[in-house]
Amino acid sequence: MRALKSLTLTDVFPMRRGTLKAPTIAYETWGRLNANKDNALLIFTGLSPSAHAASSLDDPSTGWWEDMLGPGKPLDSERYFIICVNSLGSCFGSTGPASVNPETHQHYRLGFPVLTVEDIANGAIPVLDHLGIEVLDTVIGASMGGMTALSFALSHGTRCRRLLSISSASRSLPYSIALRSLQREMIRNDADWDNGNYPLEESGPASGMRLARKLGMISYRSAEEWADRFGRERATDFGESDTAFGIDFEVESYLENHANRFIGTFDANCYLYLSRAMDLFDAADHGGSLRNSFEDLALEAAMVIGVRTDTLFPLHQQQELADALAAVVPEVRMVSLDSIQGHDSFLVDMDRFRPVIADFF
Amino acid sequence: MRALKSLTLTDVFPMRRGTLKAPTIAYETWGRLNANKDNALLIFTGLSPSAHAASSLDDPSTGWWEDMLGPGKPLDSERYFIICVNSLGSCFGSTGPASVNPETHQHYRLGFPVLTVEDIANGAIPVLDHLGIEVLDTVIGASMGGMTALSFALSHGTRCRRLLSISSASRSLPYSIALRSLQREMIRNDADWDNGNYPLEESGPASGMRLARKLGMISYRSAEEWADRFGRERATDFGESDTAFGIDFEVESYLENHANRFIGTFDANCYLYLSRAMDLFDAADHGGSLRNSFEDLALEAAMVIGVRTDTLFPLHQQQELADALAAVVPEVRMVSLDSIQGHDSFLVDMDRFRPVIADFF
Numbered sequence: 001m002r003a004l005k006s007l008t009l010t011d012v013f014p015m016r017r018g019t020l021k022a023p024t025i026a027y028e029t030w031g032r033l034n035a036n037k038d039n040a041l042l043i044f045t046g047l048s049p050s051a052h053a054a055s056s057l058d059d060p061s062t063g064w065w066e067d068m069l070g071p072g073k074p075l076d077s078e079r080y081f082i083i084c085v086n087s088l089g090s091c092f093g094s095t096g097p098a099s100v101n102p103e104t105h106q107h108y109r110l111g112f113p114v115l116t117v118e119d120i121a122n123g124a125i126p127v128l129d130h131l132g133i134e135v136l137d138t139v140i141g142a143s144m145g146g147m148t149a150l151s152f153a154l155s156h157g158t159r160c161r162r163l164l165s166i167s168s169a170s171r172s173l174p175y176s177i178a179l180r181s182l183q184r185e186m187i188r189n190d191a192d193w194d195n196g197n198y199p200l201e202e203s204g205p206a207s208g209m210r211l212a213r214k215l216g217m218i219s220y221r222s223a224e225e226w227a228d229r230f231g232r233e234r235a236t237d238f239g240e241s242d243t244a245f246g247i248d249f250e251v252e253s254y255l256e257n258h259a260n261r262f263i264g265t266f267d268a269n270c271y272l273y274l275s276r277a278m279d280l281f282d283a284a285d286h287g288g289s290l291r292n293s294f295e296d297l298a299l300e301a302a303m304v305i306g307v308r309t310d311t312l313f314p315l316h317q318q319q320e321l322a323d324a325l326a327a328v329v330p331e332v333r334m335v336s337l338d339s340i341q342g343h344d345s346f347l348v349d350m351d352r353f354r355p356v357i358a359d360f361f
Numbered sequence: 362m363r364a365l366k367s368l369t370l371t372d373v374f375p376m377r378r379g380t381l382k383a384p385t386i387a388y389e390t391w392g393r394l395n396a397n398k399d400n401a402l403l404i405f406t407g408l409s410p411s412a413h414a415a416s417s418l419d420d421p422s423t424g425w426w427e428d429m430l431g432p433g434k435p436l437d438s439e440r441y442f443i444i445c446v447n448s449l450g451s452c453f454g455s456t457g458p459a460s461v462n463p464e465t466h467q468h469y470r471l472g473f474p475v476l477t478v479e480d481i482a483n484g485a486i487p488v489l490d491h492l493g494i495e496v497l498d499t500v501i502g503a504s505m506g507g508m509t510a511l512s513f514a515l516s517h518g519t520r521c522r523r524l525l526s527i528s529s530a531s532r533s534l535p536y537s538i539a540l541r542s543l544q545r546e547m548i549r550n551d552a553d554w555d556n557g558n559y560p561l562e563e564s565g566p567a568s569g570m571r572l573a574r575k576l577g578m579i580s581y582r583s584a585e586e587w588a589d590r591f592g593r594e595r596a597t598d599f600g601e602s603d604t605a606f607g608i609d610f611e612v613e614s615y616l617e618n619h620a621n622r623f624i625g626t627f628d629a630n631c632y633l634y635l636s637r638a639m640d641l642f643d644a645a646d647h648g649g650s651l652r653n654s655f656e657d658l659a660l661e662a663a664m665v666i667g668v669r670t671d672t673l674f675p676l677h678q679q680q681e682l683a684d685a686l687a688a689v690v691p692e693v694r695m696v697s698l699d700s701i702q703g704h705d706s707f708l709v710d711m712d713r714f715r716p717v718i719a720d721f722f
Contacts, residue, residue, distance in 0.1 A: 171593060181613045
C-alpha cells in the first residue's frame with residue numbers, strides 16, 4: 001500500500017505543535033498537467049486510505065475510489081491532473097509515528113509531535129510546489145479528508161479555486177469525539193500496545209485494533225442498511241456459540257470479517273494520531289466563529305455533499321458548513337443524498353455519488 | 362443494592378435452554394394490594410437496575426425511578442400495589458451467573474444456562490403466586506424491561522390486563538446487536554475476565570467493563586444532547602494530555618466519570634448473559650411473525666412510548682410494536698416524545714414522561 005511517488009523535504013517541516021526534520025510525503029497522480037497548469041485536482045483521504053485512490057498503468061491494483069477516478073469517470077483523468085496524498089502521520093509512505101526519526105534513528109512512535117488536520121493540509125504544499133502547480137482547480141476530501149481540504153482552503157486561499165467537501169464537517173462534535181476517544185482507549189488498553197512500543201514488524205495491539213475497527217464499522221454504516229441487509233439472520237460461518245458468547249448473528253460475523261481484514265494493515269500509533277487529529281479540528285479556531293474564520297476564503301465555488309443516514313458526520317453539519325461557506329463564496333451548492341450506507345456511502349453508493357460529482361466537474 | 366424481599370423456589374425452574382435448581386427471585390413492593398387483588402402493577406427493569414425502583418420506609422435510599430413511583434406520582438403507590446423484580450440472571454438478589462449453584466456449591470459463572478428474556482418474564486410468576494396476585498392491572502417495562510413485559514403478556518395472557526412498553530422493541534435489530542456484541546467482546550477480551558473465572562470479590566474485568574459502559578453511554582444518550590451539553594468544551598479535571606492520548610474534551614471526562622461509577626457495581630458475567638438475552642429476543646419467534654405471535658394476546662389495552670432521539674430502540678420499532686398490538690388489542694396508544702436524551706430519556710426527562718404515564722393510569 002506504499003504510494004507510487006514520494007517527496008522527501010530537505011528542510012524542517014513546521015507543525016502546529018512541533019517540527020519534523022525532512023519528512024516524506026507520499027502521493028500518486030493520474031492524468032497530465034496541462035500547459036496552463038490549471039487542471040489539477042488534489043484529493044485528501046479519510047483516516048485509513050492510502051494515496052492509491054485508483055489503479056493506473058504503474059499500479060493496476062484496485063484503488064479505494066476506483067469507481068470515481070479514471071478516464072471518463074467523474075474525476076476524469078483525461079481532463080484533469082489528479083493528485084492524492086497520503087496524509088502526514090499515516091503509514092503508507094508519508095512520515096508518521098511508524099517512521100524513523102532521522103535525528104534519533106529510532107521510530108517516532110509517541111515521540112511524534114501532536115498531529116493536527118492543519119499539518120496534514122500543509123503537507124501537500126511541497127508536493128504542489130514540486131509538481132509546479134500554483135493554483136489547484138479543486139481541493140477534494142471526504143470524511144477526515146474533507147476537514148483537511150477545508151483547512152487547506154483556509155490556510156492556502158491562493159492555491160485553490162474550488163472546494164469539494166464530502167460527508168465531512170467544519171469541526172468535531174462530542175458524539176463523534178466520544179466514539180473516536182473510545183476507539184483510542186480500546187487500542188491503548190491492549191497490553192500489546194505497550195505504550196506505543198510494540199514491535200512494528202508484528203501485528204501490534206491486534207485485539208484493541210479489532211475492537212476499534214468494529215466500532216468504526218458500526219459508526220461508518222447505518223442501522224437502516226443493516227436492518228435491510230442482515231435482519232436477524234443467524235451466522236453460519238462461525239458455528240453455534242450457546243455458552244461461549246461468540247457469534248450468533250450474521251451482523252457479528254460481518255464485523256468479525258471486516259476487523260480481520262484490517263488487523264496488520266494499519267499501524268496502531270498512526271491510527272491514534274490521525275484519530276485524535278480529527279477530534280482536535282475546529283475550522284472556527286482560526287477566527288472564533290465559522291463566519292469570522294471563513295472571511296478571507298478566496299474560493300470561487302464550493303460543493304458540500306452529505307448523506308441522510310450519516311450519524312458520524314450528520315447532515316446538519318454539512319448544512320452548517322454550506323451556510324458558512326455561502327456567506328463568502330460566490331457559488332455554493334449543498335447536496336443531501338438519500339443513501340442508506342451511512343458515512344461510508346461515498347465509498348459504496350456510486351449510483352448516487354457519481355452523477356453529483358460528475359456534475360460539479 | 363440487594364432487594365428488600367426475595368422468594369426462593371423449592372422446585373426446579375425450567376428455562377428455555379436448561380433448568381435452575383431452586384433459584385431466588387428478588388423483588389420490592391410499594392403500596393398495598395386491595396381486597397379484590399386487582400390493583401397490582403409489575404415492573405421489569407432494563408439491563409442494569411436493581412429492584413429498588415424507588416425509596417420506601419424500609420429502604421429510604423433513592424431508587425432508579427424515584428420521580429416516577431411513590432405516593433401521588435404517576436405510578437401511584439397510594440392507588441396501586443407496585444412490584445419490581447430483579448431480573449433472573451442479574452446480580453442484585455436474584456439468581457444469576459454470580460450466584461452459587463446449590464447442586465455443585467460453586468458459583469455458576471459460565472455454567473449458568475443460556476438466559477432468554479422469556480426466562481426473566483417467567484421468573485416473575487412465582488412472585489405473583491406468592492403474593493396472591495392472579496391478574497395484574499398492568500405489566501410495565503422500559504428498554505430490556507419492555508421486552509420482558511411483552512414476553513410476559515405473550516406467555517401469560519391471563520395474568521395481565523394492560524401493557525406499558527417504554528423505549529423498547531419487539532426484537533433486536535442488527536445495529537443494537539452489533540453494539541451489544543462489541544460490549545461483550547470488550548469484556549471477554551479483558552485478560553482479567555479469565556473466561557468468566559475472575560475472583561468475584563474483586564472488581565473483575567474492570568478495563569473491559571469500563572469500555573463497555575462507555576459504549577453503553579454513547580448508545581444510551583444522543584448526539585443532539587451532547588452537542589448542546591458539551592459542545593467542544595475542554596476537560597479541566599483530567600489535565601492536559603498533549604502526548605498521552607488521555608482526555609482532551611469534556612465529553613470524554615463525562616464518560617470517564619460514568620464508567621468509574623459503574624465499575625465494581627455490576628458482575629461482568631451477569632452483564633454478558635443479560636446483554637445476550639436482549640440480542641436473542643424476538644417476539645415473532647412465537648408465531649413466525651409479530652401478527653401471528655400476537656394473535657392470542659388477551660390484553661385490554663397497551664401504551665407504547667418512544668423517543669425521537671433514541672437510536673438503540675428507535676421510533677420505527679415502537680411504531681412496529683404498536684401497529685402489531687393494534688391488530689389484536691382493543692385500545693392501543695403510541696406516544697412519540699421529543700426528548701433529546703436518547704434511549705435514557707425515560708430515566709431523566711421526567712417533564713415529558715410523567716404526564717404521559719400518569720395519563721395512562
